[in-house]
Amino acid sequence: MTTTPTDDFVDPRGDLRWGTTSTLLTEAANRLGDTEAIVDGDVRITYAELETAVTEAAAAFLAAGLERGDRVAVWSPNTARWIVAALGLQRAGGVLVPLNTRFQGNEAAYILDKSQARILCVIDEFLGRDYPASLEEAIGGAGEGRPYAALPGLEKVVVLFGQAGRHTSWDDFVASGSSVTEETVRVRAAEISPDDLSDMLFTSGTTGNPKGAMCTHAQTLRAYAVWAAVVGLREGDRYLVVNPFFHGFGYKAGWLASLIVGATILPERTLDVPHVLKVVREERVTVLPGTPTLYQTMLEHPDFSSDGVSGLRLAVTGAANVPPSILERIKEELGFSHIVTGYGLTESCAIVSMCRYDDPPEIITSTAGRPLPGLEVVTVDAKGLPTPTGVEGEILVRGYTVMKGYFGDEEETAATVDSDGWLHTGDIGVIDENGRIRITDRIKDMFIVGGFNAYPAEIEKILDSHPSVAQSAVIGVPDERMGEVGAAFVVARRGATLDADELIAWARRNMANYKVPRRVHVVDALPVNAAGKVLKNDLRARPGA
Structure with a gap:
């Protein structure tokens, strides 16, 4: 087995320094005070103000009856309030369950049911979609006494932005926490162990039903204290987080890593x-x-x-x-x-x-x-x-x-x-x-051409080196003679033109024959998810792929 070389820097061990995300934030607020923690359009929040807002949110979650280990889902694009909600529920002992903003109502319902989430924090509308309505429609409407009858574990829906309707607005939700003292919040936060779950991120489900990967406070803090040191993220950086918060890149390597080092977070919605x-x-x-x-x-x-x-x-x-x-x-x-x-x-x-x-x-x-x-x-x-x-x-x-x-x-x-x-x-x-x-x-992406293993990432890297190619994606498609062959979808660079036959001829000159795509489709853009990854299943479903 390969032995990993020792790194040439000291492991920060964030799990030992802070233990929980709640303690991390408190330490950062004490150290950085009036430094900007989040800039979200016209909203500017200092580290001290973020500490206060998170305590108020935690009080609201406690007032709603949240117990240690209960799951809370957040279904919203990147915003400052997403961060406040996440840190607030974690300070109250809850487990964060992020939901993909590209989900349809039935996909969100599946994860809410699978995770047994008690509370859902959701935006009312994003990119022309009414999120609460799409969930309600998917499961057959509201039930008596609960937001959604088909989700018996879901007790409360909090609307982060926009019209709350028959649900609870974020402002009213936070106001409900006034019955819970700061001391009560501190006691709950102190009870949380580094080994308690901090989050449950669901896999994409491309090869089956989504599954919730459970991770603890200690794991996350250690991993991203190390990550920040490795990549060179530092105090004073101004970090534009384009990657969605429902993904580990936007959440853990995004806003959480920023709090670890003392950077300013700038959420980007799209x-x-x-x-x-x-x-x-x-x-x-x-x-x-x-x-x-x-x-x-x-x-x-x-x-x-x-x-x-x-x-x-x-x-x-x-x-x-x-x-x-x-x-x-x-x-x-x-x-x-x-x-x-x-x-x-x-x-x-x-x-x-x-x-x-x-x-x-x-x-x-x-x-x-x-x-x-x-x-x-x-x-x-x-x-x-x-x-x-x-x-x-x-x-x-x-x-x-x-x-x-x-x-x-x-x-x-x-x-x-x-x-x-x-x-x-x-x-x-x-x-x-x-x-x-x-x-x-x-x-799962590998395909076999006449007995040879072909790996799309390797082929795409070569195609992307063509002077007229901006982006490419390769999939395996059935072939009567070879079993499978490659099909490439390519986007031309601005001002350039691409001819499919010419690109195939070029590929034959630049890669082994079994790797050469037998079909090339020149397209205006590749389909991507909210995390920016190419949706290859969408490409496979296209006629003539």
Whole structure:
């Protein structure tokens, strides 16, 4: 098995320093006081004001009868109130269950039921959708005495913004907490153990029903204190969080990591590139993480110019390897001095490995960095036997980030985390002699062309190096002769044109024949979810794919 090299910095051990997110916030408020904690449009909240708001929210949750370990769902785009609600319920001993803003009512209902959430905090309308109405419609309307009869565990619906109707408005909810003293809140917060659950993030459900990965305060605080040190996030940074809060990238590597170091959080509701560029300029943003898709979209947008982005210094992107050509454009045109990539999954606190902020470009473009200090990462073959250094295999992870299990799914948990504590990620990768990880693909995305394993991520990286290609996505499609072949969906760079036959001919010159897509579809844009990841199931469903 590969041995992970020791990191050259001291592990901050946030779990030992703070224990819970509640204590983290109190310490930050005492230390930073009038420093801006959150800037959300016209709303500006200092660290001291955030501490007060969270205590008031915690009192409201206690007044509503929330007990330690009860689940509370939040269904809303990125806002300051999302953060206040999350920290408030955690201070009261609750477990955060974020809901994807792209969910339809039936998808939200499934997770509310599965998690047995007692309270739902929801926005009334977002992007033209009435969220409470969509939930009500999906489950057949309201019942007597409860917000939703088909969800017997759901006792209260709190509307964060907009018209509350027959539900409870956020202001009224907070006001209801006036019957609970600050001392009562402090006592409850002190009762919470670092080993208590802090959150339950549900997997995407692309290969089955969504499952809730349970994570504790200690796991999260340790992981993201280390993460912040590894990537170089620091006090005084102004962090524009484009990644959605319902995802670990926006929540844990976003606003929570900002509180850990003392940065200012700027929530962004949508992937609105002109607005992102405006906020970057006006708010002197220094940190802008996102997927490669986000950066590519920014660079290709007609309104893009390099004016006003001179303050940007740190970019953090996801597991998808960034092609050298894209990295060069990001550094030169967006002005970042540090760009790092990483790899994680919901079942490991959303983090496994990261490049370091001072890693050279060739490391950043070809790997997902080294495991976080204290984690063990190995690769194994189809029989579960360790693969040698540099040889492909399924990635297994063991250590403090591995979830406590799937909520209410012992069988699924046992199939994912074995008896020795190894999390079977379902991802294919290679670990080099320095302990760095290179992701080749998800097992489920791999397709076999005439007996050869083809990995879309590898093919996409090559296609993205074409001078006229802005973005690409590759899927496997059935083929009578070869079993499966690749189909590519490509987006042209601004001002460029792409011919499918010419791109196939170019691909034949730049990759092994079995990797060459047999079909190329030139499209205006790729379908992505709210986290910026390409929806390959949508591509597979397209006629003629």
